[in-house]
Amino acid sequence: MISSYQKTERKTGSEQRRQFLCTVMFCGMLMLLGKAIFLQVLEKDFLKHQGDIRHIVDVNVSAYRGKIVDRNGEPLAISTPVKSVWVNPKQVSDVASQHITGLENLLKMPHGKFTKIIEKNADKHFVFLKRHVSPVVAAQVKALKITGVHLDREFKRFYPSGEITGHLLGFTNIDDAGQEGLELAFDDVLRGVQGKKRVMRDGKKNIIADIEEISSPVPGRDLQISIDSRLQYLAYRELKLAVKSHQASSGSLVMLDAKTGEVLAVVNQPSFNPNDRGDLQGYRYRNRAMTDVFEPGSTVKPFVIASALDGGYVSANDVVDTSPGFYRIGRNVVRDFRNYGVLGLTDILKKSSNVAVSKIANEMPAEEMWGFYNRLGMGQSAGVGFPGEASGTLIDYQYMDDFEQATLSFGYGVSMSVIQLARAYTALADDGLLHSVTLFKRDYDEDSQRVFTPKTASNIRAMLEHVVEKDGTAYKARVAGYSVAGKTGTVKKIINGRYSNEQYLSLFVGMIPAQDPRLVMAVLIDEPTVGGYYGGAVAGPVFSKVMSRSMRILGVDPSFQRDQKKPLVLAVQGYRP
Incomplete structure (x- = not known):
């Protein structure tokens, strides 16, 4: 039995321990509170300074x-x-x-x-x-x-x-x-x-x-990308000189690989230096070769004859009477520069007869002619993927009358960009295969499409070789040591809704070497005011100068140059359906 004294002694010891623990805890709290007051009040500036000098972010x-x-x-x-x-x-x-x-x-x-x-x-x-x-x-x-x-x-x-x-x-x-x-x-x-x-x-x-x-x-x-800096420099230099010497408002040039559709050079004038952002002006940095469209004029005439040959509407030996130098269609008249009389297919392109191609075009159903133009990419984007790339326009065949079909045959009533025009010529350059166009390097075009037979494409190239002969419209486009096939264009510009007799586009599109083209190039000079305005005289020399150096840079062997008329090709080996 525990005595009351022992119980009282135990109770007193327990209370003392509790009091001790409470005292310790109270003192600890006082110390923490004092430290906090010290830091927040007395050492505030010091801590702020330490935070400023040691800031982790x-x-x-x-x-x-x-x-x-x-x-x-x-x-x-x-x-x-x-x-x-x-x-x-x-x-x-x-x-x-x-x-x-x-x-x-x-x-x-x-x-x-x-x-x-x-x-x-x-x-x-x-x-x-x-x-x-x-x-x-x-x-x-x-x-x-x-x-x-x-x-x-x-x-x-x-x-x-x-x-x-x-x-x-x-x-x-x-x-x-x-x-x-x-x-x-x-x-x-x-x-x-x-x-x-x-x-x-x-x-x-x-x-x-x-x-x-x-x-x-x-x-x-x-x-x-597919660009060759060496060819790009040549193209830029010659285009700039041409625009300056003819006091033109602008110019564009596109060079393509005839076998792959790769863009090897694309230049415009006026240009701009992207390293100098302090002088960026909208009209200077527009890539006109891809964004601006125009009526291509006589540069589309080879496609009309190719279409007629493939469609069986003319044969290689056919002739067209262009007398008396104009062709009346209803109340409208198509005119030539002068009366060329009777012309074969080669001379139609050599003399660039509007009357002859109009008569050939009107032998074809409008739907069929439209189909050839459409397959050549007219009225459609070239698909390069460049910002602002233009599609151009192609009138629907359902709304064509005979006169509109005739004007379409010599490049009025249709619009396209320089890169679209260059692309269309790959169908003539690569034996009837139209190539897709790319800005990236590639060895082969898997998306090429057949537009003409190899025989027709080869025959058209042979005809276009005569265009650069001395009595042709593009004598100044010739390249020493290499055969050239090409076509000129001189287009009246539309000013205030009417065709101007003072403002022109000068065009030339060519392929080199003509027998087996390696390159296709389209040149446009807009509104030349000095030194003439015909495509052969203004744009042709640009082609000649650029291609003369390009052939040597690429190591292309000199080719046969015609001294006499070459017979049309009746068969082509290696047909690719």
Whole structure:
């Protein structure tokens, strides 16, 4: 039995322990409260300073934009790392006036501009002062050690060939995003994906240590295109000289591989330098060869004769009487330059007779003639995938009368771009196969379509060789050592709804070497005002000069040049159905 004294003694010890524990806990709480008061009140400035000088943040890491290279690997568009200068207005205070002046001079800012920026953006944490400065300028800005002024790494696009490839490549904006041309069309492929990393910054927001990589930047993919920089340069130089010498308003040129449909050169005038973004004018950076359409004039006459031959409406030995130099269709009249009398098929193309092709066209059902034009891609986009690529127009055969069908035969009432016209000629160049057109390098065109028989295509090329003879319309398009087949066009422009007798388009489309063409090229000069306006005299020499050098660059052996009329081909080996 436990005595009452023992119970009282146990109870007293237990209470003492509880009191002790409560006292310890109370003292601990007082200490924590005191520390908190000390830190929040007495050491507030110290802690703020420590937080400022040791600030950990996540920052974006720019991804490298993919290169664009030509068919031989030559760089056409590359991205280079640069620095951009920015300011945090909230951090700027008590900056020496000489430092402000030095910064404004380095960044080519008007005097007092820096102070105005700070005052205007006082509530902001980030304002760019200058994007994409040179390494020398960046180093000098850093040396000023202005609190609140910082440097970040970005990428700037550079185009080694400048204005020579400006229309094709386009350009990026200051954030390295595609805005025009291939840079825009394939922006998703080229641009890559930004990365992210965790860094420590000092009180001036300068990165003092990389802590960890959160995600790596994914570089954009490179693009290899079909352009040959050597041929592109030749084409650009000669087109620019022609537009200047004829005081024309503009010009375009497209060169295709006759066997694959690859675009080897595409140039326009006027041009622009994508490296100089301070002078970008809309009318200069339009890729006219792909976006602008025109009536092709006499350059479509070979297709009419080819269609009539394949359709059995004429034979190789047929002749057409063009007397008395005009052809009356109802109340309308088709005229030739003069009365050519009776012409065979070759001379119809050589003399470029409107009367003869009109009579041949009217022998064909409108639906059948329209079908040939349609299969050649007229009224449809060339399918290159270039931004703003034009489709042109082709009147529906159901709405054609005899006169409209006649004018269609010599290239009025239909519109197309230079690249569409060049593409159509691949059907004559590659024995009747019309090629799809591509801006990417390839060895074979899987999408080619047969439009003419090999026999007809070869016969038309033989006829077109006569066009570049001395008494033909394109004598100035000849190339020494190589046979050329081609057709001129001289087109009246529509001004205020009427055909002008003063403003013209000068055209030439040619194939070389004529017997087995390697290249097809279409040249357009818009509104020449000096040195004539006929296609053979204005556009023909451009073809001659560009192709003369191109044949040597590509190592194409000199070919037979006709000294006399070559008989038409009656059979062709290796027919590809």
